[in-house]
Amino acid sequence: MSLLKEPDLGTPAKAGLATVTIEVDGLPVTVPEGTSVMRAAALSGIEIPKLCATDSLEAFGSCRLCLVEIEGRRGTPASCTTPVAEGMKVRTQSPKLAKLRQGVMELYISDHPLDCLTCSANGDCELQDMAGVVGLRQVRYGYSGANHLAEPTDTSNPYFQFEASKCIACSRCVRACGEIQGTFALTIEGRGFNSKVSAGGTDFMSSECVSCGACVQACPTATLQEKSVVQLGMPTRSVITTCAYCGVGCSFKAELRGTELVRMVPYKDGGANEGHSCVKGRFAFGYATHPDRVLTPMIRESITDEWRQVDWETAITYTARRLREIQARYGVGAIGGITSSRTTNEEVYVVQKMIRAAFGNNNVDTCARVCHSPTGYGLKQTFGTSAGTQDFRSVAKADVIMVIGANPTDGHPVFASRMKRRIREGAKLIVIDPRRIDLVRSPHIEATHHLQLAPGTNVAVINAMAHVVLTEGLVARDFVAERCEGFEEWAEFIARPENSPEAVEELTGVPAEELRAAARLYATGGNAAIYYGLGVTEHSQGSTMVMGMANLAMATGNIGREGVGVNPLRGQNNVQGSCDMGSFPHELPGYRHISDDVVRGTFEEMWGREIQSEPGLRIPNMFDAALEGSFRALYVQGEDIAQSDPNTSHVTAALRAMELVVVQDLFLNETARFAHVFLPGTSFLEKDGTFTNAERRINRVRPVMPPRTGKHEWQIACEIAEAMGYPMRYAHPSEIMDEIAALTPTFAGVSFEKLDKLGSVQWPCNAAAPEGTPIMHVDGFVRGKGKFVLTPFVPTRERSTRKFPLILTTGRILTQYNVGAQTRRTANVAWHPEDVLEIHPHDAEVRGISDGDEVVLSSRVGQTSLRAVLSDRMPVGVVYTTFHHPVTGANVVTTENSDWATNCPEYKVTAVQVGLKNPPGRQAATRAEELLPAMAD
Amino acid sequence: MGAELRMEPRTETRTESHGGISPQIRMANEIAVQFHHQPPEEAAAAIAAHIRAFWEPRMRAELLRRAEAEPQALDPLALAAARLLRG
Incomplete structure (x- = not known):
């Protein structure tokens, strides 16, 4: 595949049904009202020269290269800032325009280094391209006058450099930092000839810059350039794949020279990120080739022994034999496994299949246990499905955004940028968090309400908000009557005086009047959307809080259309997928309970093995059972439970108590200290499969390089299963997805072929929704009627004391x-x-x-x-x-x-x-x- | 590039985390308290249904054993649920 250069239409698309038809160089083109002449021309196949314009940013009109002539109008307007008008006749080429453009280019080039042949952007420089397009043949001004050629290069950022001498002051970086990222770290300092891009008067590293890469992406020259490109040269081919960090699931072009990854460039057609990125996905991929990577399997008899490198066959045979020995001695239920949210759907699926079919029990769990398992429980109880209701784009239609227990600018930065853009456009923001997160007040953003509650009082706060909605007559009665059940009982409960803002004020620390005002805003401010994170779920009443938010959304009719909904911001790249794929001990893929004979029967028929009908152990239950002596072996895929799980001493005691711990990971992590087998895993750059993000979007993960370990992770699970006597054979991960689709109604229409054709789909994807479902519960809830659930506040047992205040x-x-x-x-x-x-x-x-x-x-x-x-x-x-x-x-x-x-x-x-x-x-x-x-x- | 990866931990642990309470008793009581707002029979049925749906059989067996041996350790609703599970 050659280097993928995405088309740049110059200015952003305009939404709207009304269209306008114009002629560009005699060619008719019909576009939405408000479209720029530049974009209309590009859509008709005519590229107007440009430098300061790019279609990810609003038109700016500073470079004067995109001038055109319009019949009946005076002068030569900039096509980027001129909207189309019915019947308009545009000329993009004329001797006059050519002369003007050459003049503009002469000025630029007169203050630009002439080092194209040795420049890091050679071949990927819009200034170079435009010099060719306008036919620049001379620079009459010479190079001896005042110029910026001696400006120093800022190399303070570890990932990119700012070579000020090459800057043409087009402002694209400054505008990208503001419009796209929403950080406003960059500015144009000075006036006229002295104008220059500045990171707030300091270097990039010391500035407010969050290193998202938007400025690098926007720069038309080598001024802002990845250091990897400077060092390695321009990449020569692209592979479109998906980021392996947070649950936003950004699409990237992995750009390579041969098999060497040069840079990750956010993909404009990526449904989740639409061309944006953060410091992790854009730049932090070096771990994949870090010398700490373990590439060879290792075993040891005891955790005090040294590791011994072995070949794959030895490692797999040893693992299978030890697992079977332990089962023979302690029972079928004495072993289990943990799937990884950092691996693909296909890898997760085969691991849970290995556990259910080859291990012969349901002792399978996943890291969602320690993050969003309450989301799965709470949304299934109330709405009928264990996932968020919206796509990310939906936030652009929200009028009120309520962020609860989440810190999107840190945890989900690319989505946070979408959110901040909408807030800058006028949406109101409510933040419910004990901590004053950046969203509460940052450039051009200010929360209307910050309910700074005491940790552990979420449910009291959400109940109090619902109390206000109910008692002040703000319930969406028609929606509730038509779409929901259990309202009357809930209304009686929530109206009780103990749920009033005044009653809980002392407990929560939230002033009653502030809470009332926030509730009124949520209920009456237009489309209201809830976005939440682990500050909701990681509590003793995490599930109750999820149901409380669902109650509030139903009571106000904020479900089932754009701009509303209840949306978990999920932590890891494939945590949604790992849950979808049947990683919970009580659920088969597609969130169907293990006790359902019909569902279990379909799996048994396909898998050719009987599946136990009882739920298995959850991760903490595995630890407890290990300490009690009945759980003796654990297979852990891509999860460092000795660092991430709570009460480390309890976790490590449990790991020490086991006879066999198998760790499959990139690195010898903390859990590997207690392991007897280490099976090297693959990074996302080596994987072939799919990830599912927080908006249920299934994205392809394409291999950028072959597995450095010599084996895909799904092959490891298959081979362990086979060595245990249960053959699991697939020629390609697409066959695994085909099996998933055959067994899982919400995935029935998903295939690698469809994903390659459409880019991505959001489940449910089936006969009823062949191209997926961006927004759920539109005409009815998945469970039929939305269910109001009573959510009494029960304080956590964890209290501050004299000893621990x-x-x-x-x-x-x-x-x-x-x-x-x-x-x-x-x-x-x-x-x-x-x-x-x-x-x-x-x-x-x-x-x-x-x-x-x-x-x-x-x-x-x-x-x-x-x-x-x-x-x-x-x-x-x-x-x-x-x-x-x-x-x-x-x-x-x-x-x-x-x-x-x-x-x-x-x-x-x-x-x-x-x-x-x-x-x-x-x-x-x-x-x-x-x-x-x-x-x- | 990259930080130290094998520094000595600066951590210490204590052993008082569980306070001697069995996990099954603790978890059953935590579930039970969420259903205190319901009439006792409904609550016990809901608790039993929850435990049946989400607990692995050996955990349920241990709960029933504990309910027999130390009923006073259980929330009355959890105890009632345990009886339903036994039945």
């Missing part, structure tokens, strides 16, 4: 991903070299802690030490950290508390104490206790 809540940061196994092996560590503890200045002061001090963070289950950063983002009494680095191991302090319905850990509420690690002359804890006011146990 603060509440810790955890989260993630933009540049790092999950346990950091990938991002720590990239230059992203430049931004986040360590996990830190954010602590309110008041809480710090009473403990004698200064910014940058090393502190001890302790809970009833463990302690760690890390550096303190003073921050008033959290209220007094709440501290915050991330879990990206094993050296800090934040989950050493998180506890066994979990969501009542799903066992999703309560990461977001842990009672802790913080003290100086090395206080002058005394112990940290003692000093902290002395200084703190007494608090009730």
